[in-house]
Amino acid sequence: xxxxxxxxxxxxxxxxxxxxxxxxxxxxxxxxxxxxxxxxxxxxxxxxxxxxxxxxxxxxxxxxxxxxxxxxxxxxxxxxxxxxxxxxxxxxxxxxxxxxxxxxxxxxxxxxxxxxxxxxxxxxxxxxxxxxxxxxxxxxxxxxxxxxxxxxxxxxxxxxxxxxxxxxxxxxxxxxxxxxxxxxxxxxxxxxxxxxxxxxxxxxxxxxxxxxxxxxxxxxxxxxxxxxxxxxxxxxxxxxxxxxxxxxxxxxxxxxxxxxxxxxxxxxxxxxxxxxxxxxxxxxxxxxxxxxxxxxxxxxxxxxxxxxxxxxxxxxxxxxxxxxxxxxxxxxxxxxxxxxxxxxxxxxxxxxxxxxxxxxxxxxxxxxxxxxxxxxxxxxxxxxxxxxxxxxxxxxxxxxxxxx
Numbered sequence: 001x002x003x004x005x006x007x008x009x010x011x012x013x014x015x016x017x018x019x020x021x022x023x024x025x026x027x028x029x030x031x032x033x034x035x036x037x038x039x040x041x042x043x044x045x046x047x048x049x050x051x052x053x054x055x056x057x058x059x060x061x062x063x064x065x066x067x068x069x070x071x072x073x074x075x076x077x078x079x080x081x082x083x084x085x086x087x088x089x090x091x092x093x094x095x096x097x098x099x100x101x102x103x104x105x106x107x108x109x110x111x112x113x114x115x116x117x118x119x120x121x122x123x124x125x126x127x128x129x130x131x132x133x134x135x136x137x138x139x140x141x142x143x144x145x146x147x148x149x150x151x152x153x154x155x156x157x158x159x160x161x162x163x164x165x166x167x168x169x170x171x172x173x174x175x176x177x178x179x180x181x182x183x184x185x186x187x188x189x190x191x192x193x194x195x196x197x198x199x200x201x202x203x204x205x206x207x208x209x210x211x212x213x214x215x216x217x218x219x220x221x222x223x224x225x226x227x228x229x230x231x232x233x234x235x236x237x238x239x240x241x242x243x244x245x246x247x248x249x250x251x252x253x254x255x256x257x258x259x260x261x262x263x264x265x266x267x268x269x270x271x272x273x274x275x276x277x278x279x280x281x282x283x284x285x286x287x288x289x290x291x292x293x294x295x296x297x298x299x300x301x302x303x304x305x306x307x308x309x310x311x312x313x314x315x316x317x318x319x320x321x322x323x324x325x326x327x328x329x330x331x332x333x334x335x336x337x338x339x340x341x342x343x344x345x346x347x348x349x350x351x352x353x354x355x356x357x358x359x360x361x362x363x364x365x366x367x368x369x370x371x372x373x374x375x376x377x378x379x380x381x382x383x384x385x386x387x388x389x390x391x392x393x394x395x396x397x398x399x400x401x402x403x404x
Contacts, residue, residue: 006098007031008140009064009091011084012056014048016162017103019055020151021143023160025101026059032101035091037084038067041076048163055161064091077173089135099138104128106191107148107183113198114178120251122239126205127198147191205236212237220284220404227262234258241285242271266362277363279404286404289367293334299324302331302397309335309367310382313398321395322380328373328390333399336368342378345388354384369399 010025012018012034025032034056038049049067056063066087072079088100113127125132131140143151155162171177186194211233215221226234235254238261242254257276260267261283269276277286289309296302305312310333315321324331340351355365360383371380379390382399 004030004098004140007033007096008099008101009088009095009097010034010101011088011103012036012052012063013103013165014052014163015103015165016152016155017105017108017143017148019103019160019162020154021101021103022055022061023155023158024143026061027158033062033064033091033095033097035064035084035088035100036066037080037087038065039070039080039083040067041070041080042166044163044166051161051163085134085139088139089137092137099140100134102139102141103143103151104141105143105146105148105151106195107179109144109198110183110186110191110194111175111178113194114182115174118174118178122205122236122251126201208233208236212240216240220282223261223278223281223283226283231258234261241276268362275363277361277404279361279363282404284404286363289335291335292367293332295330295332297330299396302333305333307333307369309402310369311400311402313400315395315397317393317395318398319385320380320382320400321398322371322386322390323392323395324371324373324379324390328375328379330374332372333369334372335366336370336381340370340378340381342370342381342384343387343389344385345391349381349384351378351381351384354381358383364401364403368401371399 008025008030010018010022010032012022013036022032022034034052036049036052038045040046049065053063053065055061064087066084070080070083072083085100091097092099109128116123116126128141128144130142130144131138133139152162154160167173168176168179171180211229215225215229215237221237226237229237235251235258238254238257242257257269260269261278267276267278271285274285274287277284292307292309294305294307296305303312313320315323336351338352341348342351351368351370354360355368360368369382370378373379378387380386380399382401385391386395
């Protein structure tokens with residue numbers, strides 16, 4: 001364990017791992033403060049807090065305790081983890097500590113890896129990373145090379161008292177079941193093999209992410225490049241678009257969407273912060289358009305109009321332009337709707353049919369502008385043209401749909 005410069009914050013629960021960490025830091029001359037979270041979740045919690053307080057007081061260690069009422073919804077372990085790391089991050093930033101030290105050890109690393117495999121997920125990292133950022137602060141796990149039994153022996157040999165969390169024996173919890181069924185009885189050879197396997201998996205994951213990163217340009221990728229990739233690379237690329245921080249998109253969900261992308265059909269796929277869309281073979285994340293309707297009462301107001309979905313341009317003869325008379329105002333320029341129709345010279349045309357006939361990408365259809373006059377008539381569908389009553393060779397203005 002290297003000597004760290006500056007002062008670090010050690011996460012201390014009163015268990016053998018964290019007590020070994022705290023004592024070891026003292027023996028190595030590492031300057032530490034301690035942080036303890038009491039969730040009031042077990043009968044022993046108050047006694048454990050008092051022990052951590054007395055230990056730190058006896059050894060001149062600054063201690064920060066969070067022991068207010070812990071309220072949560074959903075999974076206790078996940079909520080408790082977020083609570084304590086938020087607390088640690090707050091302390092690091094307030095007191096200027098270098099980062100957080102935790103007592104995670106080899107058993108934790110192996111248990112995490114087996115859980116990841118059981119859940120059939122591809123995580124950010126297999127097992128546990130020695131250093132990572134959590135809540136914006138550096139978290140270091142310096143004991144990953146040591147087994148839980150070694151740390152218990154260390155405490156006993158150095159006269160360091162510790163508590164065993166009674167919930168560790170609850171095999172209804174996945175981690176405890178894995179620890180009891182697999183990890184506790186692993187031989188040194190088996191441990192070495194699984195750590196070697198974890199290292200190989202992480203090396204492959206790093207290489208795959210480099211390939212994926214090379215395929216993504218300015219937040220988008222070519223569908224042809226995507227379809228030429230191996231399946232694992234395709235799923236990893238999709239994961240970069242579907243994942244939120246610290247979350248994992250399910251493998252089967254990714255496979256379903258992988259099939260959609262490779263089908264050759266147009267698509268819109270919901271994802272965090274929008275949807276995955278396709279335009280001319282380039283796939284990108286698109287914000288979901290919101291319905292809009294701009295009322296304008298004169299040609300001057302039309303020309304001054306600004307929108308994130310379309311541009312007002314000078315009137316030029318063509319399928320994007322229209323001439324509006326005084327009786328047409330006020331005009332409404334809005335996004336197209338399912339039942340919109342326009343009376344063309346060759347008959348009434350459904351706007352939806354126009355989208356299909358012209359193969360307008362799905363990603364533009366719900367934001368495509370139409371111009372509606374005071375009588376509720378659609379007089380312009382950009383790309384299709386104006387209705388038969390509003391055509392001239394000197395149109396008033398053009399409406400140009402933005403594309404990606």
